Amino acid sequence: MSFRDQIDFIRQHMKKNKLRVFMTVLAATMGCAFLIVLASVGFGLHKTMTDEMMSNQLLTEVRIFGREDGDSQITTADQQKMSELENVKAVVSRSYVDGVTSISMNDRTGQGDVQLTNLKEEEKANLALSEGEMPTKPNEIVIGYHFAQKLLTEAETELASQSEDEIPTGYTESMIGKTISLELTPLTEEKSDPKVWDFVVTGVAKEPAKDWMMDLRVLIDESYRTEFQEFTQPEVPAEESYFEVYVYADDIQHVGAITDTLKNDGYNVYSITEEMETMDLFFTALKAGLLFVGTIAVLISSIGIFNTMTISVTERTREIGVMKAIGANPKLIQRLFLIESTWIGVLGTIIAVTLSYGISYLANWIIPEIVMNIVAEEGMEDISVTISLIPWQLVAIASFISIGVAMISGWRPARKATKIDVIQALRQEL
Amino acid sequence: MIQIRDLCHTFSIGKRGKEKRVPVLKNVSLEIEKGQIVSIVGKSGSGKSTLLHVLAGFMKPESGSIQVANQETALLSESEHAAFRLNHFGFIFQNFQLMPGLTAFENIELPLKLKGVPKKERQINVEALVKKVGITQVADHYPNELSGGQQQRVSIARALVTNSPIILADEPTGSLDSETEQEILLLIQSLNESLGLTFVIITHDDEVANIAHRKYRLHDGALVNGGVLHVV
Known part of the structure; x- marks a missing residue:
């Protein structure tokens, strides 16, 4: 049939x-x-x-917090080795300034998340700009998308402190080409005078994916790290300063392998793949x-x-x-x-x-x-x-x-x- | 065409463990030649239906041999027997045994479907048979819309459709009135003459048995006088 x-x-x-x-x-x-x-x-x-x-987090990012033995710092040579690993796109070291920072532009002042980093590596690690271009000189910087909103005049600051409902708009015009001054005061018991550095804004980072995220970063070239440290902590050698290292894989499927390699090399590592596993x-x-x-x-x-x-x-x-x-x-x-x-x-x-x-x-x-x-x-x-x-x-x-x-x-x-x-x-x- | 030798069969009757063995076929031997109408007569319980069932392969005999078209069929497996039946036997039953969900045409077509015959060929064959058995007007009727005689004609057409050389008929006129019985018997005779088919008819009716070329009588499972009762 x-x-x-x-x-x-x-x-x-x-x-x-x-x-x-x-x-x-x-x-x-x-x-x-x-x-x-x-x-x-x-x-x-x-x-x-x-x-x-x-x-919430870049999937290709692997954070390195230091060595597992806890003593030795990550050196420039270590970073060089990391960048030579297979499928590594960029190695970025970021550090924060030890001291009180205040940023001003003409009659406006504000607070930012000042980070010292290698901007060329940041670019390779997908630092996208919404406006302007990446810096080419050491005194040029990139600011976060929301940074200009926090640059307030005295009147705006007072208004904001009086009423919670009144949210000042900050600086609304383009920041590209503007010079901002970073005033740094060391955190010491004795009163010390602040020092001022001027930077030119060449780029504004892209808006974060989430509405609730505020990007107030001020990304300064890492060549200033020694200079800042000599001013804020002259007693600590510059090479011993603490910084975090971020390794970026060229593809998400290589993150696991890179994480394993770095772990085997004795680093304290965290990547989203571990959490996702x-x-x-x-x-x-x-x-x-x-x-x-x-x-x-x-x-x-x-x-x-x-x-x-x-x-x-x-x-x-x-x-x-x-x-x-x-x-x-x-x-x-x-x-x-x-x-x-x-x-x-x-x-x-x-x-x-x-x-x-x-x-x-x-x-x-x-x-x-x-x-x-x-x-x-x-x-x-x-x-x-x-x-x-x-x-x-x-x-x-x-x-x-x-x-x-x-x-x-x-x-x-x-x-x-x-x-x-x-x-x-x-x-x-x- | 068909040679049966020393065929024996016994039924077990009663509860398990207390079964009684009743012999229903006792050393039955007979021969049926090609193109003959052979009738097997006997009273109820004489073993004539059992003989047909064993010959058709519906049950396996206890002992003895059955040769059909030079092939020993008593030893065939169930699947082999099914294929053998499809190619060698056509069946006419007392209760017609038509599929109630199929039309007369579809009932006749069924064995061809089982054989895997293409649709066009099936159509031609069935249409020809529908004409031959005289049911053209009711070919698209369902069995419950047909008279007994018409149903038996459908049943005969179904038996013929695969061009099987042997037709096994179990009380083919048992459910019909005398007038229709005559019509069916004439049809069987004409098919035998025109197509040279071999008919094995099981009946208790002498009138039906008398159309046969050879007549065997079974009594208590054994052939009376050990063989042919009557030769035309």
């Missing part, structure tokens, strides 16, 4: 028992949809957490658990398929007997019933997948709205929450389980059909 004829034969039979087949398909659909939707929550939350981590492990376990619970639902629905197929075999005993009598191979009879149960599984799975995508869409639309309304905290609107996510892998797993269970459910009734005794079957009354 050709496959097409087999399908026609099954379709004819299914048409005769529309209601029963519909109810069985419904049970298979519900089981499979439950499995997909349940597991999709695991996938959705995993995505939300990953996105949140990825948006732990998180991935947790979510993998969660997803496996949800799939397991969902599979139980599929198994329950399989009872329906088993029942339907058993009734179908019993009802069609005489027909099966006639088919066997006129020459149908028992394997063909078995195949017909297996195809029927598989078809129920396939139909249920197709409807379940479609339904699950609908439910997932609704869940992602409605639940975050409800949660946001309940929590109603400032800045929350910036967080994108994915409650349910159905990747193709989940569809593949769920389909495999659902169709597989449907086939297994049909197996015993199909075997029973092949065992039907022709003589007994032909004796059955119509």
Whole structure:
């Protein structure tokens, strides 16, 4: 019997028992949809957490806090070695100024996050500018996107201190080409006079990805490190000053290997991949658990398929007997019933997948709205929450389980059909 | 065409452990030649239906040999027997045994589907047979919309459709009135003459048995007088 004829034969039979087949398909659909939707929550939350981590930190960044022995500092030679590692794009060392800093521009003053860094390496490490260009001379600097907003006149400072509602706009014009003065006062017990350095702003960093992030950085070339330290801490040799080193990989997939190499070399290292590995492990376990619970639902629905197929075999005993009598191979009879149960599984799975995508869409639309309304905290609107996510892998797993269970459910009734005794079957009354 | 030698079969009757063994076929030996109509007659319980079932391969005999078209069939597996039936036997049953969900045309077509014959060829063959057995007007009717005679004609057409050389008929007119019985018997005779088919008819009705070229009588599982009762 050709496959097409087999399908026609099954379709004819299914048409005769529309209601029963519909109810069985419904049970298979519900089981499979439950499995997909349940597991999709695991996938959705995993995505939300990953996105949140990825948006807060550069994924290709590996932070080095020093050596594991705690004594020795990271030297320039160490940095050179790091930059020679395979797949390393840039090595940036950043340090903060030991002393009280105040920045002024004409009649405006403000506070910034003054960092000494290698601007060429920063550029390689993806320091993107929203305006201007990267410095070419030591006295040229890059400022953070929000820095100009914190440069206030005396009147604005007073206004801000009087009322919390009044937020001064700061300097609103372009900072490119403007000269700012950095006043540095050493942190010593005796009162000492401040010293002033002038810098020209050549670039403004790009706006941070998150609305709640404020970028107040003032990135000064690291060649000033010695000069600043000699002024603020003349007793400490410049090479012993503390700084953090950031290694940037050329691609996220190399971060793990670079992290391992640096760890083996005896550095205290942190990278997002480490945190993500732990998180991935947790979510993998969660997803496996949800799939397991969902599979139980599929198994329950399989009872329906088993029942339907058993009734179908019993009802069609005489027909099966006639088919066997006129020459149908028992394997063909078995195949017909297996195809029927598989078809129920396939139909249920197709409807379940479609339904699950609908439910997932609704869940992602409605639940975050409800949660946001309940929590109603400032800045929350910036967080994108994915409650349910159905990747193709989940569809593949769920389909495999659902169709597989449907086939297994049909197996015993199909075997029973092949065992039907022709003589007994032909004796059955119509 | 068919040679049966020393065929024996026993049924076990009663509860497990206390079964009683009842012999239903006792050393039955007979020969059926190609193109003959052979009838096997006997009272209820004489073993005639069992003989047909064993010959068709619906059950395995306890001992003895059955040769059909020079092939020993008693030793075939279930699957092999199914394939053998499809190619060598056509069946006519007392209760017609048509598929209730299929039309007359589809019922006749079914064995061809089992054989994997292409649709176009099936259509031509079935249409020809529908004409031959005289059910053109009701070919698209379902069995419950047909009279007994029409159903038996469908059943005969189904038996013929695969060009099987042997037709096994179990009480082919048992459910029909006498007028229709005559029509069916005439049809069987004409098919035998025109197509040279071999018919093995199991019946308790002498009128039916009398159309046969050879008549065997079974009594308590054994052939009366050890063989042919009547030769036309």
